[in-house]
Every structure is written in C-alpha cells, then in structure tokens.
Amino acid sequence: MVIIGAGGHGLATAYYLASNHGIKNIAVLEKGYLGGGNTGRNTQVIRSNYFWPQSSAFFDRSLQLYEGLSRELNFNVMLSQRGILTLAHSHHELEGIRRWANAIMINGIDSRVMTPAEVKELMPLINLDCRFPIHGGFIQQRGGTARHDAVAWSYARAASEYGVDIIQQCEVTGFKTQAGRVTGIKTTRGTIGADKTSIAVAGHTSVLAKMAGFRVPVTSMSLQAMVSEPVKPCLNTVVLSPVIHAYVSQSDRGELVIGGGADVYNSYAQRGGIPMLEEVISSVLELFPAFSRLRLMRQWAGTVDVTPDTTPIMGKTPMDNLYISGGWGHRWLQGHPRGWRNHGLHNCQ
Numbered sequence: 001m002v003i004i005g006a007g008g009h010g011l012a013t014a015y016y017l018a019s020n021h022g023i024k025n026i027a028v029l030e031k032g033y034l035g036g037g038n039t040g041r042n043t044q045v046i047r048s049n050y051f052w053p054q055s056s057a058f059f060d061r062s063l064q065l066y067e068g069l070s071r072e073l074n075f076n077v078m079l080s081q082r083g084i085l086t087l088a089h090s091h092h093e094l095e096g097i098r099r100w101a102n103a104i105m106i107n108g109i110d111s112r113v114m115t116p117a118e119v120k121e122l123m124p125l126i127n128l129d130c131r132f133p134i135h136g137g138f139i140q141q142r143g144g145t146a147r148h149d150a151v152a153w154s155y156a157r158a159a160s161e162y163g164v165d166i167i168q169q170c171e172v173t174g175f176k177t178q179a180g181r182v183t184g185i186k187t188t189r190g191t192i193g194a195d196k197t198s199i200a201v202a203g204h205t206s207v208l209a210k211m212a213g214f215r216v217p218v219t220s221m222s223l224q225a226m227v228s229e230p231v232k233p234c235l236n237t238v239v240l241s242p243v244i245h246a247y248v249s250q251s252d253r254g255e256l257v258i259g260g261g262a263d264v265y266n267s268y269a270q271r272g273g274i275p276m277l278e279e280v281i282s283s284v285l286e287l288f289p290a291f292s293r294l295r296l297m298r299q300w301a302g303t304v305d306v307t308p309d310t311t312p313i314m315g316k317t318p319m320d321n322l323y324i325s326g327g328w329g330h331r332w333l334q335g336h337p338r339g340w341r342n343h344g345l346h347n348c349q
C-alpha cells in the first residue's frame with residue numbers, strides 16, 4: 001500500500017493499518033519532510049465540542065485516542081487538557097452557546113456554560129468590556145493541546161517500527177491508470193506500483209485528485225498562525241472567540257500561540273497575508289489588552305483543505321483502488337470575517 005503525504009493523517013493511517021490490520025508492506029511518500037505540512041504548522045488544539053452527534057462521536061473518539069497516545073506510542077505527545085473556552089459576545093450568541101453546550105452534553109461529552117465572572121476568574125487578564133462585551137462562554141475541559149511535532153514523530157516512529165517505509169523528498173507527480181484502477185504512482189524518484197493507494201495531502205487534495213482524473217469538493221486556503229515572545233504563565237486555557245475571530249493559548253515554552261480565520265481567497269501558498277494577520281492580532285488585543293506589549297516572534301501559514309459542509313472526506317474515490325483522506329482543514333474560524341459574524345451557530349458543525 002502507498003500513502004501519499006507524511007502528515008498526521010498519512011502517518012496515523014500507516015500506523016493503524018500496520019498495528020490494527022496487520023498490513024506491513026506500506027510506503028508513505030512525502031514531497032518535503034515529515035510533519036512539514038499543516039501538521040507541523042497548526043496551533044495544536046484538540047477538542048470534541050461539536051454540535052452534531054455524528055461529529056461529536058467521531059471527534060471524541062479522536063480525543064480518546066489522544067488521551068492514550070503517549071502510552072500507546074511510547075512517545076510523549078505533551079497532551080495538555082487545559083480546556084477550551086468559547087466566548088459569547090451577545091445575549092443571542094450566549095443563547096446559541098447554551099444550545100451548543102447542551103447538545104454536546106446530550107452527545108455524552110463534557111461541556112459547561114460559564115458566566116462572565118467565571119470567565120474572569122479563569123483568565124484574570126481578559127477584558128470583559130471589550131468592543132463586543134463578553135456575556136459568558138462554555139468550556140470543554142477535556143479539550144486542550146498536544147504538541148504537533150511530537151504527534152507526527154510518534155506516529156512515524158511507531159509505524160517505522162512495524163516496517164513502514166517513510167520516503168521523504170519524494171513528490172507524487174501523477175498516476176498510471178488502467179480500467180478505472182491506479183496501476184502506478186509516478187514520483188520524482190521513479191514510479192512505484194501498489195495494490196492500494198491513499199491520498200492524505202491536506203490542501204493539495206484537489207491537485208492529487210486531478211492527477212487521478214476526478215474532482216473533489218475541496219477549497220484550499222492559507223490559514224496562518226503566529227507566536228509571541230515567551231512570557232511567564234498568564235493564560236491557562238485555550239480561548240476562542242468566533243465573533244471577533246481569534247483564538248489564543250500559551251505554549252509550554254511561554255509563547256502565546258495565536259490563530260484566527262483563513263485568508264479570504266483561495267491559495268496553495270504556505271504563507272498568509274498581512275490583512276488577516278492584523279485582523280487576528282487586533283482581535284486578540286481587544287480580549288487581552290495587556291498582550292499589546294509583547295513582540296511577535298514568528299508567523300507562518302499552512303494550506304487548509306475545506307469542504308462545503310466543513311466535515312472531512314474519508315473513503316473511496318471513483319478509482320477502484322484509490323482512497324482519500326482530506327477536507328480536515330475544517331471551518332473552525334474560517335469564512336469572511338464580516339459575513340460570518342451574523343451566524344452564531346455556523347461554528348457548531
């Protein structure tokens with residue numbers, strides 16, 4: 001079996017195929033270096049606070065895997081269940097958030113609505129009277145962060161121990177096909193044959209699908225993130241505001257890790273634009289004016305793959321022996337900053 005893309009999904013697919021299904025003859029092909037795509041560029045947030053039962057069940061299973069991952073893979077993924085707090089900035093939004101939190105609880109997942117006073121107690125630096133005053137929020141305490149490089153490397157090492165070959169600097173450039181099947185994978189290092197092939201290339205899903213002769217409903221956009229210089233512990237949860245379009249947490253090293261929405265145009269570039277960066281930073285400063293003194297240390301972007309209903313695609317393709325895992329760059333805070341302020345529940349998935 002060949003898996004294209006050595007990100008979290010490609011590597012995890014290889015590991016579980018080997019460990020759970022006994023398939024050992026696997027190669028993972030990566031055009032750059034392992035974990036160099038979105039997996040090593042993300043803001044490390046893990047959660048399962050989803051509105052729809054199907055999404056809740058799926059992502060809570062994922063969170064449960066994270067809860068046992070360090071032990072299973074014998075590699076510290078630095079899981080930190082510091083909680084993820086979603087803020088409400090109006091009575092209507094708070095009402096939406098109550099429904100959201102209740103739905104999550106009905107789905108069997110921890111969730112708790114918080115008053116503004118409780119929010120302030122949890123995060124003393126927050127400015128409750130910001131431009132869109134904070135009316136409360138809800139927290140999923142089991143949410144938090146897991147170190148992204150560690151996740152990639154733990155799966156890579158564990159897969160490798162099962163005999164999986166991870167081939168870096170090997171870009172897939174096309175497919176040989178015959179009678180609706182893939183008969184060979186063309187790469188910059190030669191053509192490889194495989195019984196089955198899986199595409200796990202995030203923002204390049206549509207590019208690979210085109211090589212195989214079909215289309216997928218995936219839009220590629222730049223999603224950026226940034227970190228401040230490190231400071232002493234001052235923020236002990238992940239905090240997210242769907243309305244003012246930003247989220248922030250503090251890394252173990254003390255940096256504030258900041259993210260927001262995707263750039264509002266399609267792109268395959270792994271870099272973000274200044275307007276979105278300014279928008280995200282100004283939103284964070286509305287919430288935490290004290291952070292205005294901090295210097296920004298690094299800024300970067302990945303190419304996210306977004307589907308129309310913002311849920312991933314996993315499974316078969318029009319080619320008999322070609323599979324796909326994509327559309328993971330879901331619309332947590334994506335969309336046009338002005339447009340989606342009107343949609344309190346858009347984020348619930």
Ligand SMILES: Cc1cc2nc3c(=O)[nH]c(=O)nc-3n(C[C@H](O)[C@H](O)[C@H](O)COP(=O)(O)OP(=O)(O)OC[C@H]3O[C@@H](n4cnc5c(N)ncnc54)[C@H](O)[C@@H]3O)c2cc1C
Binds near residue numbers: 030032040203
């Ligand atoms: C800035 C940012 C912040 C994010 N924050 C979060 C977050 O906090 N929490 C969260 O859950 N998710 C977050 N995400 C989304 C998350 O990172 C992705 O959903 C996840 O990493 C996707 O993993 P993947 O393995 O599918 O893709 P990737 O990690 O991107 O791996 C795909 C790999 O395929 C390779 N590839 C592409 N084309 C080819 C080719 N032709 N041949 C060979 N290899 C190829 C790429 O080089 C890449 O290494 C964020 C994303 C970004 C960009």
